[in-house]
Amino acid sequence: MKKLLAWLLWLWISLVIVGAFLYAPLAKGFLGESSRILFFHVPMAWASFIGFIAAAVWSGRYLFGRRDPRHDRAAAVAIELGLVFGVFATVTGALWARIMWGAYWNWDPRQISILISLLFYGAYLALRAAVDDRETRGRLSAAYALLGLVVTPFLFWIMPRITYSLHPEPVINAQGKVEMEARMSQVLYASGIGFTALFFWIHNLQCRIQALFDRRAAL
């Protein structure tokens, strides 16, 4: 069954890639083929965000539940993957920005928000690396993940509102302004589903690998 799902995921993502380049039309107002990056950049940012929420949920279950090490492990892996996907999202976004507006970094509110999120992920992993005892490590990092959860909404809501008023010419994030044709949104949603599924598939694999590592370390 797992093998079948893995093949299905591979097929889905392949179709998304094909669709992104052949099926979906180019967006108006974009240079050349650059709008194609949208189909990868947005879903990866989305998956990274989902990963953070999942990590917070697992952290909450660990902390206020039975302190099951599997929840702690799931949270840590979700943050690691969230960091990876987030870095890819940031890089693709920067490439896109370079093509569109000539600079890799524009202090666009969304760019700043995702950067701070990456700082959160990095801080969480730094905390885990600094605690030796398994029980303490799980407890402290879960608490930090939950603290991050309550603080990040301020990042995503206040940043756009405040920094817009700071910049005389706000750099408008293209997602808000682009009117999407049906085929574009189809590919975009399909890509979103695909990348989220990819996230959780890798997450499942990594959790199992990590469990083996943990078991070996205890021997």
Place this chain on the structure above:
Amino acid sequence: MPGVPTHLRFENLCRRFGRLSVLKGVSGAVAPGGMLLVTGPNGSGKSTLLRCLSGLLAADSGTIEYREEEGQLDASERRLRVGVVAPDLAFYAELTVAENLEFFSRLRRVSPARGFAVLERLGLPADRLGGTLSSGMRQRLRWAWALLHSPRLLLLDEPFQNFDAAGERTARELLAEHLAAGGLAVVANPSSLDFDHAAEHLDLGG
């Protein structure tokens, strides 16, 4: 003893630190007036066991059941109720002995009278700064601190460490009085100590 008597029971406690398995399924029980003596060589898990019992450390698996007159206490309640003497217990160097006791008595919401009474019996001047105490004096302060809130359960890790003969004699008297009044005690020590009353033995081997 009204209602269900106070007792402590722990079963199958396991605790590992990384690769090292320190507690491998330890069990025991203490009844009112009873003392459990835990012996074993260095590194056998005596301190770890006591820290699990006091609630300072969570065991990986196993159960700890502690009951006082009002009923069963969970880990957070037990942690605040027990009296602990341990080598790593430290107090504020910038405060005097008296200020330390008064601070903790305010935290525990009790009068510091009992603590000062024990201090006097052990012979420790109350106006010395915490940072100027010798190791024997620190041990006396630990005993006074442990008995401050008249706990029902005493968890003593190497309780006579650094004591001179007089100090040890007084501390043994305090322990005997505690047990005679129906209190419970778990004492950890590298070697088996001579006690006047019968004590249950738990040897953690090696």
Place this chain on the structure above:
Amino acid sequence: MRRNTSTWGAEVAAVFAKEWRCEFRTRYSLNTLALFACTTLVVVSFSLGPLGVSRSQGTALLPVLLWIILLFSVAAGLPRAFVQEEETHTATALRLAATPSALFCGKLLYGLTLVFALEALVTPVYVAMTSFNVESPGLLIAVLAAGGYGLAVGSTLVAAIIAQARSKGTLFSVLAFPVLLPLLVLTVEVTRCAASGSAPDVALPQLLLYDAVVTVAGLMLFPVVWNP
């Protein structure tokens, strides 16, 4: 002895009193905060030059620098509240004697008084040294209070987390910065409003909301951070 709410406040007061008594005898935190604040003040003022900045430049720039000074001073001086307990091993006795919520509130109150003392020292000097023109001083005081509270509560909680880890010095900054950044964006915005005399319609309510949210998070998370 039964725990009850009527003497919870007395526990908080005891923790607060103990912190200040120890602090007065060593003056470590006060010295660190004051020294750090003065050094950064001098650097900022020096780099702005003898002629200072124009009015419009000032409104854009000076609020940010003020809050940077406050942030880094707090990061230098506040974590000690928990770190020292762990390093001197007094944390064991605290864990066995103190109600976690009372301990958190006592430490928070101590941190608050430190932050307010810092702000009282730094702000007038800063305003004078940089010729910072503030149209609404009342709003400035309000943002110093609300923002200072946010700094204190966030730092106290993060300090409790890192106190049980290694490399506590660098780890505090790494963990606290993402948590405090939204706070700083808000406080800078409200300070700008105070400087220019405009109304902080969006930022001030969000600032107060941040304070409330982090306080609740602290009260809920501290007991599990503090005890196994």
